[in-house]
Amino acid sequence: MMKTFRKIKPLKKAIQELERSSELPPNVQDGVLHTSLTENEQALKQIFENCSDIVFRTIIINEQAKMLLVYVDGLVEMKTLDQVLIKPMMFEGMPNGLKDAGSVGKIVQDRLIAFSKVDAYSTIHEVIQGILKANLAVLVEGESQALLADIKGFEKRSIEEPSAELVVRGPRDGFTETLRVNTNLVRRRIRSPRLKMESASIGDLSQTDVVIAYIEGIVQDPVLEEVRQRVLRIQIDGVLESAFIEEFIEDMPFSPFPQIQNTERPDVVCASLLEGKVAIFVDNTPFVLIAPMTFWTGVLAAEDYYERALYTTFIRWIRFVLINISLFLPSLYVAITTYHPQLIPTSLLISVAAAREGIPFPAVVEALMMEFLFEGLREAGVRLPKPIGSAVSIVGALVIGQAAVEAGIISAPMVIIVATTGIASFSFPRYNLGTAYRMLRFPMLFLAGMLGLYGVACGALAIIIHLTNIRSFGIPYLSPIAPQIPRGLKDVLIRSPRWNMTHRPKLIVGEEKERIPEGQQPGPRKGGLNE
């Protein structure tokens, strides 16, 4: 199933050339730092020409050594910089002068810069990258090395409840736009050295940090290797959201069904990691990718595992029914009223026929119009600014729900059908699978309008064929239903109690297949406690 590596595209070359020509002015063509501070300063200033947010600050310590600090204004923590670095250096300086130690840089690194992470670099390219990644660069007169101190201090959003996946019971922290915060949220939940986080930076211009997280021993090595390869071979100018990565690494790009899960919830990521999946964190977005994905992860909510097992099983079945309603109801209505009215009980048929009397359109046109309007309303509701948003629902309810019916343009049963479908399509716990169903509704309507129930059956068959053949990183999309894995059904058709889910999903997990030891079913002590 693995696709062959594509050849490097010409875009990459163009970007590289652009980069080379703009970054390195003629006097630093070799890319190595000079010993002369003035020359280095000149080179850097030339590179950062017209970058008003780059600060160059020169300080002289004890009239002996001249130092240059370079940083991006706002990305480093100014308060710390002032109090921990500049103030002591300027007022106290080097107590013993320069006499007893050879290199100025060494003294600065060992004694003067009081930050936990300081590294020395000698090429100008590394220094530039360091500065752009919110480090403070320290250059010293007479040194051909620069020190990079990590004092990231930019503004970040605080941890809030994720807005896309709500729960009644369960943790309320959600990912933020900061990569480190996100990985910390996961690390806090899985405190094991076996939780690995490999990092890479992707995007020729954006240099976005990407972290691939997995638990060693649980993850399946071929899957991990596949994820790693697919992520690392991406050639792109900038990564602005995890969707950029997703589009490059999925198996079937033209399938309506998402093959990689995304989530804003740390607990979902941890649960997936514990099942042997791989998570991909991308900087600057709260959405973390999880691969491989199966169809069922789109149907199961995080809360399913926090509520009681019996109740969850019940809700899950309601969800399964609603999912099918959201796909089939409008097309079934059209097919049955148009082609097979004998299927409806007579009394119901009479009232439907009475309601449809005087409607100028055939049922399929009516349904298409209504579905189109409904999707339009939904889109408008999402996109509009919040204060206006409620206006949309009022207009929608009044205009479509009542006025259109009274005007005899739309029949009342159709409003019921479309509204039911709409509600059903909101029942997907994960947004991206619901979009696939919303989209597929329209071809199904066409098929129903042309071929009646036979058309619906053909459409359903085509969808099933497609679903059975999608793979996500080598894992069949419909597993454990097809291919059938009897043990896996414990977490799909029903939600088995936690003490009964003794094994991790068979196809996804690598080595440690057992999740918990058996025989932990709780119960009252025999004979009773108070007897």
Place this chain on the structure above:
Amino acid sequence: MKISGTQIFWMLFTLEVGNSLLLTISSTIRVAKQDAWISMMIAGIAGIAISLLATSVSSLYPGQTIIEYSQTILGKWPGKLIMIPFFIQWYSVIGLIVREFGDFIITALFQQTPLWVIVFTVMLLLVLIIYQGGIEGIGRLSEIVGPMVLLMVTVLIFLDIKDMDWHQMLPIYQDSGLSVILKASYTPMASFFGESVMMTMFVYFMDQPNQASSRAMWGIGTAVFMVTIGTLAVIFTFGPALPSSLLYPFYELSRYISVMEFIQNVDILIVIIWYFSIFVKLALYMFIASYGTAQWFHLKDWRKVAWFLAPISFIVAMSIKNINIFAQYYDKFFWLPYVFPINMIGIPLLLLIVGWVRKKYAMTS
């Protein structure tokens, strides 16, 4: 492409049940009257025997399909030539099944829809499944369709229980006698349960070939059980005389259902689920025909054969004037005297004996 034992089970079950329930009950009851269910069971046992034969010949050379091991056993050209009857069977039967199915859909659902539309959509879907999935995809599809078929038949029979009268099956054995029962079992045996000879192509794809015979037997056994129950239900409901004049007695049975004055007309459901089961059968034939052809001609991309097979089947399906008469002739003059004894019993048996002797000979020398 690897398929599991469970997939073999569901594949054979789906393959056998859908078609047999709809098409064989009528003709079997015509001959054997109320003892038709005994005929079905005999046919089923024969089907299990054929599947055993097919899997045991395949397990002589588990790394090869019948196209290959026939050449290993008999030599290159005799091995190739002996496959020709199979190709004739495969190439003709796809069009025939599609046509039978198209006619059924038109009788059951439509009045004015032209036949080619239905045949064409089925062909499109067949090409889709061949291209997207191959045998693995068909296996997974049958894992979804199979349980649906099982559920449907069970529910249907349960809902009909109140219309049944078990006295209709009496007297057992008295009216017909062994020869008549055997004669009646010939059609379902040859045209449906004998199709388990397909296992000669499937064993090669299994991840655990040693499971092949047991899973195939279970699959056919379950199918036979369901078909026997279905035949009994038809006899209980309509008696021994009426079903032989009905075209699709089991379908008529579903139209009988009325629960609480609300669950009525569920016949549409049986049409759709039957469609799924027929589709699995067609897909399997399509797959073995394409894969077999590619192996026979040493073509690299077996999927491309589907583009050639689909138009042929389309033409076959459309060129038949009257499917009911044609299907009878096809059964009477081609399938029963040639396909059943030659393809389903003769060739596998010959390959088994020669292959076995060869292996024995190779071991001793």
